[in-house]
């Protein structure tokens with residue numbers, strides 16, 4: 014295929030490339046001053062050490078006196094939620110390498126302590142409150158209470174630290190304080206639950222793109238939050254019980270209402286009535302239920318007729334569980350599926366209605382729902398949304414949060430940060446997809462993880478990574494298959510909830526709808542962006558099924574080639590081949606899951622898909638699939654980007670130096686506008702190569718670096734060039 018034919022393949026690739034490149038840019042660094050008794054991160058006076066042209070230069074933190082805080086807990090009535098931070102391993106090992114070199118060559122920093130760039134990840138994990146032991150074992154195995162297994166304190170050997178303090182919220186922070194002290198030797202520093210919920214929600218709404226979404230009749234739509242127009246809103250946290258909080262700003266809120274009919278009610282009553290062994294089992298049952306066997310409908314009372322005078326259709330639920338008053342029937346005469354659905358509808362609808370009444374009471378238009386009762390379950394969200402929409406006559410809107418159950422834990426984590434949220438600018442956190450995600454649903458062939466808990470459990474062990482287990486396992490698993498939605502009756506004309514039959518994805522990895530949040534303090538927002546906060550780099554929206562299908566085909570087609578390169582990049586060893594296979598399975602499973610549910614991991618653009626591929630490669634320990642290419646020759650991108658950035662790449666290759674003067678002269682001879690155009694076009698063209706465009710791959714296989722360079726300048730005309 015000629016690189017100049019300007020077909021859809023090429024054009025779309027350029028579009029995608031542009032976005033993926035830009036998307037990595039808008040991330041801002043900001044100092045995170047911490048105070049309190051836990052280890053603190055102090056970036057005051059931070060400076061880059063040594064050569065600015067170095068990749069990953071060490072940042073000196075002259076005032077840093079502690080390791081950074083790592084762990085916060087929300088111990089609720091039903092679940093324990095953990096949020097913990099881990100530094101990027103590569104930064105840590107690079108730091109160690111430099112440090113040992115310095116020691117070897119006798120360089121010192123005087124009394125100052127130097128740290129690598131403090132990039133890292135925020136992880137989210139949950140445990141049932143009844144299984145506190147599991148939670149404590151998890152913390153202990155990862156040494157999270159001592160800053161993680163990479164921390165200096167861990168490396169220097171066991172030393173019980175009675176002064177270690179961990180931020181914790183929820184009732185369990187009081188109830189289980191002694192257990193934590195005895196088992197881990199730590200004190201729980203108690204933060205108020207409502208403070209934490211609000212801080213967590215505000216943080217997520219401000220800092221995480223596409224955190225909030227609406228869910229109506231099976232349709233999920235992400236909502237872009239305007240930071241200047243966030244308040245006031247109603248926060249409804251549906252945990253074991255329900256809290257309703259009017260939020261007016263950071264730290265400004267009032268708990269205006271609540272209800273004791275919440276998640277604990279559904280799970281508790283449901284367990285008694287159906288004998289289900291787990292919450293998920295109960296929820297899954299509901300997907301096969303028909304509530305008209307349990308609920309008394311308007312039609313049951315009105316002889317099949319609507320009560321149209323007051324706007325009630327015959328299928329409206331008149332009385333939840335109203336049909337079970339029959340004297341001739343026992344509990345065993347009712348299907349557990351029907352019971353579960355009736356209960357779910359009763360509770361969800363009721364919470365939606367109370368939430369709306371409170372929104373009305375305080376003139377609030379937006380209601381955000383959090384708490385693990387929601388569990389990303391489409392039908393639950395549809396029911397809540399319907400209630401809000403129906404009673405407000407479309408005036409108020411229900412929105413849901415992707416990190417639904419972690420609001421309190423995030424808030425507790427944020428409470429290490431005493432300088433407020435303003436420091437943590439949008440885009441500082443970048444979400445990455447959980448690699449276990451495709452294994453939580455759908456049919457997967459290949460060497461998968463047999464059990465979702467496996468990933469979490471295997472990481473208890475310091476020696477065996479979940480990836481190794483993944484590679485070793487040779488069996489096939491079949492996860493629950495989506496069920497067809499049976500016709501069912503609804504409240505207020507909510508006849509046939511389209512999302513009822515969706516697969517309930519297993520929750521065991523705690524990675525239900527969310528990925529790890531990467532903190533990348535070394536990235537900066539591109540300064541020329543007019544409106545960085547609202548800038549949307551993904552212009553190819555893959556929620557369009559045709560678009561997604563197209564890219565699915567392109568990426569699947571490229572996979573064998575990519576795997577070959579990745580394996581070669583690791584020396585083509587047997588181990589690399591096994592990892593390559595595993596990567597191919599995992600990535601294919603991700604693609605398959607996204608085909609089935611494009612919004613599964615949040616809003617999906619092409620750049621996210623490409624990012625996910627990179628992340629997936631890294632997960633299987635391929636540091637750089639293209640390293641052999643980069644070493645044997647030089648990519649077009651290198652010299653074009655270098656021409657712009659000056660120091661973006663280290664000049665390892667003679668070939669690139671040889672062609673650089675030619676390029677610079679050409680650029681110098683242009684007028685300013687032309688030069689800018691040429692630079693932008695060049696970077697885009699070069700990125701096509703980087704993302705593995707078919708035409709460029711062919712070109713690479715056939716040509717030398719100089720030829721590629723000349724081709725890219727002369728023959729790889731972009732469609733817009735023709736129109737200039």
Ligand SMILES: Nc1ncnc2c1ncn2[C@@H]1O[C@H](COP(=O)(O)OP(=O)(O)O)[C@@H](O)[C@H]1O
Pocket residue numbers: 088089090091092093141183251252253254275276277278279280292293383384385386387388418520
């Ligand atoms: N795996 C699970 N085990 C128990 N409850 C769950 C699970 N997943 C979701 N839930 C629901 O989430 C509710 C708890 O939500 P959460 O926000 O964690 O509140 P809490 O802080 O009270 O524990 C439970 O009452 C139940 O309805």
Ligand SMILES: CC(C)(COP(=O)(O)O)[C@@H](O)C(=O)NCCC(=O)O
Pocket residue numbers: 088089090091183184206251252253254255256270271272273
């Ligand atoms: C007491 C609670 C704040 C505890 O939070 P939870 O563990 O349920 O998340 C919550 O259960 C609640 O708000 N219950 C409702 C009490 C009421 O207003 O009637």
